[in-house]
Amino acid sequence: MTWYFPFICLGIGALLGLIKLTNKVVKIIDYIGNIALLILMLAIGINVGTDDVVIANIGIIGYQCVVISLLAMFSSIFFVFLLEKTILPLDKIKKKLSVDNMGMDEGLKIETDKKRSPLVWIIPLCIIAGIIFGYFIINQEHLFVVDKFFIVSLIVLYITVGIGLTQNRGVFKYIKNLGVKIIFLPIAIIIGSMVGGLIAGLIFDIPPHISIISASGMSYYSITGAFMTQTYGIHIGSYGFLVNVFRDFFTVLLLPLIIRIGKGAPIAAGASSNMDTMLVPVTKFVGIELGFIALIIGTILTFTVPFLLPILTQIF
DSSP states (O other), X not given: OOTTHHXXXXXXXXXXXXXXXXXHHHHHHHHHHHHHHHHHHHHHHHHHHHOHHHHHTHHHHHHHHHHHHHHHHHHHHHHHHHHHTTTXXXXXXXXXXXXXXXXXXXXXXXXXXXXXXTHHHHHHHHHHHHHHXXXXXXXXXGHHHHHHHHHHHHHHHHHHHHHHHHHTTTHHHHHHHHOGGGGHHHHHHHHXXXXXXXXXXXXXXXXXXXXXHHHTTTTOHHHXXXXXXXXXXXXXXXXXXHHHHHHHHHHHHHHHHHTTTOTHXXXXXXXXXXXXXXXXXXXXXXXXXXXXHHHHHHHHHHHHHHHHHHHHHHHO
């Protein structure tokens, strides 16, 4: 995959998203994106199952991914904590926000309804099924068929993300209402994730294109795992997927502890997943006002990751 491949697909999606689409069409596009995501996860699982090196080293890879994930998460929390104690006090923002005049209650209700989707548990099942299928059934000579499905589903997924980017551009209206300083939050999370990946790379002597790029997925495991697999192969691609799955897992597990660090800590931990799977648990800990902030930050990071990863491949 060339480094500009995601930009082309995202650009096509963004252009399509400029067309005024009905709610029915948007739902169909969302459905198509979900199907592409499941096929993508199944293909990644099959590739893992057919790779003897990955299977033989899955324990070591898993351990390293856990450490990368934790360092990326806590480094993001640290940078957001510094931001919260200096130029962006979230407690003051929380008091300033009005649920009624910004429509936060309705917006969060809509997003909460989305989170009830069975995709949360279907996606891991697809990965596991793919690994089993690849290990016991698929032969190496048939992998080219799997790769075709992989590429097509990746193209579809990028295009649907691009459509979502322009269809959900209303988020920038809220950023304007909240003040431009809010942009510092996703920037702090991005920097923190990259620093955490760098530290993990130094600890394990892992090349930066593995540790930093996987950490920069910021919980967006589908795009990160798929992109790293297509760019570097399944061995390295498994880092992109596992690091970000673990980040979601540890965010949920450690929420009661990290909320004690500061109001921004759960938002920093959830990263891009604040747009979907992490929104409900994070909102329960930070309150509906800052839950709205979490949604905005998650949306920004979700749109940033597909652009950020190809750029980092050119740097590292």
